[in-house]
Amino acid sequence: MSAVAAFAQKINNVLDVKAALLTFVTLLGLLMLVSGFAIFTAGDVMESGDKNAGHNFVVTDKVVGLIDVAEGDGKHPTTSPIKPDNGEKHTEEGAPKTFAYVEKEEGLTEDSPYGPLPIIREKDGMTAFKAYQSAIEPVLLPASGEVHKVAFLLKSYGLSESVSENGNKSLPAGITYILSPYADNPQEKINAARVLGHEVWLNIPVQGERFGFDDPGPQALLAGLTPENNRKRLEMNLGKVTGYVGVNFETVKAFTAASTTLGSIVQDLQKRGLAITLMTPESKGLITSDMKGQLPLFTNNLPLDNDPSEIASALEKLKAQAITQPCTIVSFSASPKMLAAVTSWIKTEKDIQLTPLSRMSDCPAPHE
Numbered sequence: 001m002s003a004v005a006a007f008a009q010k011i012n013n014v015l016d017v018k019a020a021l022l023t024f025v026t027l028l029g030l031l032m033l034v035s036g037f038a039i040f041t042a043g044d045v046m047e048s049g050d051k052n053a054g055h056n057f058v059v060t061d062k063v064v065g066l067i068d069v070a071e072g073d074g075k076h077p078t079t080s081p082i083k084p085d086n087g088e089k090h091t092e093e094g095a096p097k098t099f100a101y102v103e104k105e106e107g108l109t110e111d112s113p114y115g116p117l118p119i120i121r122e123k124d125g126m127t128a129f130k131a132y133q134s135a136i137e138p139v140l141l142p143a144s145g146e147v148h149k150v151a152f153l154l155k156s157y158g159l160s161e162s163v164s165e166n167g168n169k170s171l172p173a174g175i176t177y178i179l180s181p182y183a184d185n186p187q188e189k190i191n192a193a194r195v196l197g198h199e200v201w202l203n204i205p206v207q208g209e210r211f212g213f214d215d216p217g218p219q220a221l222l223a224g225l226t227p228e229n230n231r232k233r234l235e236m237n238l239g240k241v242t243g244y245v246g247v248n249f250e251t252v253k254a255f256t257a258a259s260t261t262l263g264s265i266v267q268d269l270q271k272r273g274l275a276i277t278l279m280t281p282e283s284k285g286l287i288t289s290d291m292k293g294q295l296p297l298f299t300n301n302l303p304l305d306n307d308p309s310e311i312a313s314a315l316e317k318l319k320a321q322a323i324t325q326p327c328t329i330v331s332f333s334a335s336p337k338m339l340a341a342v343t344s345w346i347k348t349e350k351d352i353q354l355t356p357l358s359r360m361s362d363c364p365a366p367h368e
Helices: 002-052 161-170 186-194 227-238 253-258 262-271 281-286 308-322 336-348
Strands: 055-059 063-068 148-157 176-179 199-203 246-249 275-278 297-299 327-332 352-354
Touching (some): 148 161, 148 199, 186 199
Parallel strands (some): 148 176, 199 246, 246 275, 275 297
16 A cells, blocks of 8 residues: 555656646746736837927917927926027928917916906906917018018908918918917917917907898897997907907908997007007098007008919019018918919018017007
8 A cells, every 4th residue: 555655646746747837838828928018018109209209389378388298208398488589499491490388377367258358467457458369579681771560460260260271381480470269279270379489469349331132140239229339349358368469350341430439449449458440541640649549550551462464573572661660560361372372472572670569569550
């Protein structure tokens, strides 16, 4: 019996060794599988990091901009939200430059049923006109002698997605955008323009001379409404977005002829720290100095004809006018041909300084 027991013990020992070996091989296989998955995942992360290395977009409640990402860990910023010279940020070669801007300056708005309305900050008198001006200094174009300021006003920004995107891609920084209050996602539109160095003004729709044939929209100021209802409509427009320098009126001629409320509307805008621009030259004399107070009032000098056959002659007229006076304000629509013509003119014309509209306030003409 002892021989049989010894043989059985040997059999058990062999089985124990095989079981141990099988366990070892199984654990080794699991370890290799886990290691392979970790290496594969790390490769994906590194590849994704390579594609996005260099900078991340950062949005806060105040500053929107770009920050550089440090090499190595890919997590910690090497700089605070951009504050380079003149707020300018150089991006990848061929990409448009970007600029730091404040979306909503603290203390410059008050709550209302229609959204945040601009106000003059009590502690220091800061206004939207000063706070939201273009982040860039006026751009000096190639000049051979005396320099003349020209402000280009892009009309109806935001109404067409494709036209708005085309304008942002093609126009140089320093163009002044007139934002339509009827634009979809207007805050996104104004942010997209300001980060590229464009200054934004808000258009206030007003009853025109062809009222009844041309519809100014459901929030337009109308001569037939009471002053209180027009004030409500004004606030409905003002409360849509933040970050605009002032307001634009396409025309006030017909509205003024049929209503006495223009003066009170202008005074309301003045109390809110907003400047005013008039798109039609004939409207210039309708807003008097006692209405507007100390805030700047600008008047468009030269509406460029949007007829493709007239673009070249309109630009020639602009050149002749620009070189005879220190300041010229010119408006244009964002058709593809007009965008191309204006961009080319700005790049090639000499003795002209491309200037955001707000920076024309020190000119003796034409806004006085």
